[in-house]
Amino acid sequence: MPPVIARRIFRRSILVSFIASQVEVVAILLLLLISTELTFGHFIKALPTLLFLDLFVATVEAVFFSRWLVKTRAFDELARTTTDSEQLGPRALLSQEELVRYPLRASLLVFILWFLAGLLLVGTLLLEWGETFFVWEVVLIFVTAVLGGAVALVFHFYFLRLIIRKHAQAILVFETGYHLSQAEVRILNLRRKLHLSFMPVIFAGLAVLAALGFFQTAIIIRETYERERDRLKKAFLESRWTLLEMQQQIDELTPLLGVNMFLVDEQGRDPVSESPLELSNRPEDTAKFVAALKDRKADSFYYRFNSKLLFLLTSLGVFNEQRVFLVMVYDWDKFLGMEYRMLAVMVAVIAAFMALAWYILKLMSDDLIDPLTRMMAQAEAVSRGDLSVDFNIISDDELGVLAGRLKAMGLNLRELIERVGASYGQV
Structure with a gap:
């Protein structure tokens, strides 16, 4: 009799759980790559937490999986010394x-751990x-962690x-x-x-499709x-306007386009008045923005000013x-109404699909x-000695074969029984 049953189950449980955790992490990263533009700095910020969560989840699973196999381990230990079925x-x-x-204990533990991991990852990001993560990116990560856990x-x-x-x-x-004690269906019946x-x-x-639709809007x-932005740049350069003329055009276009725009030099100042711009109540935010203006050499780029402004x-x-x-200011909150309408439509579609499913x-x-x-009812009757049941159940699958x-x-x-009865009568 194999003396290492518990060890084999434990090792394979840990292995499959570890692989599932890596798939979860990759799924989160892929969704973020599809939905937004992340830099290497964002991955550096998320990586320590993801590695810690991998280690944390694996450690907790190892502890509980081992505890939940203690009786099987005891059977293995006894099986090494004896083959006596009585013992x-x-x-x-x-x-x-x-x-x-x-299986039910372990799977519930995995779900709970990834729910907690999602919360911890949200707090860290x-x-x-x-690097700055937008609020919606963090929400998407949490949603993915919970759904992946399910x-x-x-x-x-x-x-x-x-x-x-x-x-x-x-x-x-x-x-x-x-085996004989399995007289009643447990909590996880076939329907459930x-x-x-x-x-x-x-x-x-x-x-996940609804979340992507919400954010893709x-x-x-x-x-x-x-x-x-590119059209305005081309118009400004071709017109050879002065800074003052550019500022006047921006002041006229801002209410027409409904877009907040402004000019800034690489020192973080208004280039017309040469006075420092007040972009935030937090001086450190402005300081980081000015540093980015000096460091970035590209003609066009993004800058995440905070968790809501791009x-x-x-x-x-x-x-x-x-x-x-x-600079054109993209405020995520400004378009929440449109996003919520899109989300409402997608939730309605999901509800319809869920009802159909x-x-x-x-x-x-x-x-x-x-x-x-x-x-089961007719088999129960047979077990009580009633052989009048017919098992006349028609099905074109394995259930029909079993009934036959x-x-x-x-x-x-x-x-x-009839033969035994006849033989007994003859005797």
Whole structure:
């Protein structure tokens, strides 16, 4: 009998959980890359937290997974010294009960850990050190962590059951009386398993699409800003206006376009009056902005002023020995109304798809459970000695095959009893 069942289950559980964690991290990064423009500095800011979370999640999982396999480990230790079924029986029974609960416990732990990991990551990314993350990016990370945890819950539950069936068969088939004790359906009946398996996956996919649609609305508007910025730059350069004439044009265009624009030189001053611009109540924000103006050599670039404001800058040339930039301010909050309308539409679509998915799942579960319920009732009657049941259940899948074989078994038992009765009468 294999003496390392618990070790095999533990190692494979940790391995699959670690791989799932890496997939979660990659999914978060891919969604952010699709949705926005991240720099290397953003990855540097997020990397220590992600590495810590990987280590934290793996450590906590290792502790709990090991504790939840202690009875199986005790069976392994005894199996090394004896093959006597009388001695192994009690520990095998305890191990069977433990292994039945293990997949659900482990999958719930994975979901809880990734929910907490998402919260910790949100708190870290909102800190003011390093590169700035927009609020919506942090929200997207948290949503992805939670939805990924829900999908991981389903994946871990079924994959761990597969691992147990593959590596703990010696324990699962051990005659302990546990098999006969399965007289009632537990909390995870087939109907709930179907619903809890498909619904999180469907909901996660639709929710991610809704989140991307919500944020892509603002990104489309930002791209419109970029085209307007480039058009203004071309017009300013071709017109050969002075700084004062440019400022007058900006003052006229700002209310017409509904876009906040201003000029700034690389010292952070108004190039016309040469007075420092007051961009924020926080001097450190302005200081970082001025440093970026001096460091950036590109003609056009983005600058994240804070967690809600994005500056779109383009160089208009050198005036008074200073580079002068046209700055367009993109305020994420300004377009929340439009984004919320888009979100409302997508939520309505999701609700309709979820209702349709739930109804289809209900039809699927009824198609499986109704024949099974009838077969269980008739099998219970056979176990009480009633051989009059017919098992007349028609289905074109494995349930139909099972019903046919149960019916054949009932007919054979009935014929056998009749023969035994006839032989007894002759005797």
